[in-house]
Amino acid sequence: MISAGRLATRSLFNARLPTFVTAAAYSSASTPNPKPPQKTDGPEDKWNYNVNPFDGTLSEDHFNLKPVDANALEGASSPPVGVRMLVRDFIEDSLYNPHYGYFPKQATIFDTQKTSFDFSSFRDSVEFQEEVARKYAAYGADKHDGPGRQLWHTPTELFKPWYGRAAAQCLVSEYLLKYFPYEDFIIYEIGAGNGTLAMDILNFLQERYPDVYERTRYNIIEISGSLVKLQRKKLQSLHPCVKVNHKSIFQWKTREPAPCFFIAMEVIDNFAHDVVRYDLRTLKPYQGVVTISKEGEFDMLYEPVSDPLISTFLKTRSHLKHNPPINRLLRASPALRSLYTNLPFAPNLSAVEYVPTRLLNLLQTLRNHFPRHRLLLSDFSDLPDTIPGINAPVVQTRFRNVTVPCSTLLVKQGYFDIFFPTNFERLADIGLPVGERKSSVFEHSEFLETYADLGKTQVRSGENPMLDFYKNVKVLF
Template sequence: MLARDFIEDSLYNPNYGYFSKSATIFDWSEEPLDFSKIRNNVEFDVVVADRYAAYEADKQLWHTPTELFKPWYGQAIARCLVAEYLLKYFPYEDFVIYEIGAGNGTLAANILDYLQEEHPEVYDRTRYTIIEISGNLAKKQKQRLRRSHPSVQVVHKSVFHWDTREPAPCFFLAMEVIDNFAHDVVRYDLDTLEPFQGLVTVDKKGDFDMIYTKVDDPLISSFLELRRQLSHPLPIGSLFQRFPSIRKLYRNMPFAANLSKEEYIPTRLLSLLRTLRNHFPRHRLLLSDFSSLTDTIPGVNAPVVQTRVQNTTVPCETLLVHQGAFDIFFPTDFQHLRDMYEYTLSRPPTRPQTSWDDPSLPERSTPLSFNSLSLSLGSDFFSSRIPGRRSPLDGVASASGLPVGERKSSVFTHAEFLETYGDLDRTRLRNGENPMLDFYKNVKFLF
């Protein structure tokens, strides 16, 4: 099978997948941690380690900033979303939020608790939908949220199988999710630079191997074409690409490889962007995940493959491991993601028109549309080619909070985002350090 199918089977198979059977998300007690009583970041590490030790040995356990810094991290997300909603849609539209991969349901609970307490008039107009692929987590989310927020809807489905169009303005959350999106493996012929796709094979003894064939998968082909359109570089040295004579010289060397090293391409991430374009035409995306990782397996944009043994994390050196027993997660190049996102949204939907389409919406309405004029202009609202359109003015902010004429989304470091929206006094330690800012330096936001 294709590498991405192997990864999805390993992580999400309902019978033996890692997230279906093995994984446990670290969870504090219901009472939030009193950060003001902790001396410094070293002591905070000890507190977290002690809480980890309370879990059973060999449990596949990991933590997220949502859990470590609850409810303050979730409240920062809520402030970001409600500021946009109040600025652009209230009181004419409902506050519609979708979240994929909601874990224990902690982020949803923190957001809704904050709205209920601080913005009751917004809370009364909030529709919160969770799209969750894991049956166990979907059940846990329902049990946790419906006690205090019975209007929350939990849909047990993969986001890649989503088939319902949301015509209203909405916010789409993907927090610590896309790192576990399946990637494909591609290598390039060093003579011709032709790409080859990776296929996982298994022999009669049950041992895995990877073979390479010419690309015939439509999703891989689409990603490679998108990269060409965006002028993103190939993972091959520029001299190799420009001068066939250098490639020939290298290939004549003893034991020279005929294929480049493995590259892991985010094909399922492209599937998500297409889903947003086709089914959430007026969304605003808030996404956060790892921008870099250590202990990765060999290759370009390669993942970390790891498991836990006796409460110790053990990284591996290959993707070809026993399905369901290992976590597989990838870094994301956020500058490339932003390019892919905006280019994909600028394309027409790839679905046929159906009876449930809203005829009042343009076929390619922008995710940042904020009034009737922008909707009537459709995607051309952001075009500088419209006759008579005023030139962007330096320092003038658009409704999205971005300077007029600039990109429709921005990339922020973890600290930059939380310095803007977080209540930092709540997570400051006695010596002035702030683990909510100091930790997760390899995480970024797209908004």
């Protein structure tokens, strides 16, 4: 069954595993001017090799790596070496770098072109999936000398135009209730992909609500240059109310004072996360840092939290009484923590946790620049085949026509899709209420049963693929 909504895999190109070192070994607080350890005699081949991952020693290179972030790497024509960066910058560089990033160079969104499926012609859901598979096959076989075509699908594309019309009905119902005819219908969409959702929403408004359509302003915020060109070509001639802005939402500076609706459908799963671990003796948080040696080898090290965005997230979580993922008894008892960490082979840091710092960044942007917005957001609430860790992502690519999940985040930049599940209940707590009402969370099928014309996507057996697929997706509105 098509449920996860992605076709993409496991690293066959990187055998380097994450290295565990004690937090104190990378703590600037405990060693302000650390002296690099002396080189020791050992194997020259460092492939998957560490002298001793538990004694806190670091190679000399780690003390001389240049700190960078994803913005500084935008002009790089090839993946960097001899650098260190926060985990979110490593993920953003891997996914979005304009020269070698996954989305600019590898990803292709499944598109049925100008046609849509005639669901009444299918005997059952199995026959529908077989037709989807045939359309996938039309994209051709992968080459055997590298990663294959990174082809993935979304409900917007599979169920067009009916999925987009459901979103349109949701938005226009709220607009008519609260703002028409005194305010324009202003919509912002991030990550608009092929422009299909925008097209389906605008066609629906033009057909069913012409008075609203005349007052509609549709703004797309798109980071990909190639998709900007596609969206402008596809949309602006048919719908002059569309404006496509070529920039990242995280670089947005324009304030929208009017009431507006903000759409993020199948977008935030690719928002970069940071890694946080806690010292189990003191409960002091540490931030993960990806290091790339001059030979191109990856490691993950930990240092006391100093990044402002990570600090803000941890403070927000504490304020909302969302506990860190540490056993309740260990959190409550210093004596028990001391006893536990003195056990043989006991870890000195908590489990790896991926925290949604870029998602928090989005909420801050909405608060500051779209103070009267209403957010419509849909994405994965859970995922299979994730790498180890709490709230961990799926890391995958296609190789020789096979989708293979990977077991580590530290993989060759640009070759792999990296996408995360979202805790929607916690997102609703962190997200800002609009007026006196906080956003609500819906199951995917619940949202569609409220707003979609389900008769259009029902097959002859009575099954409804638009309801039955994407069980691991939720909607916030």
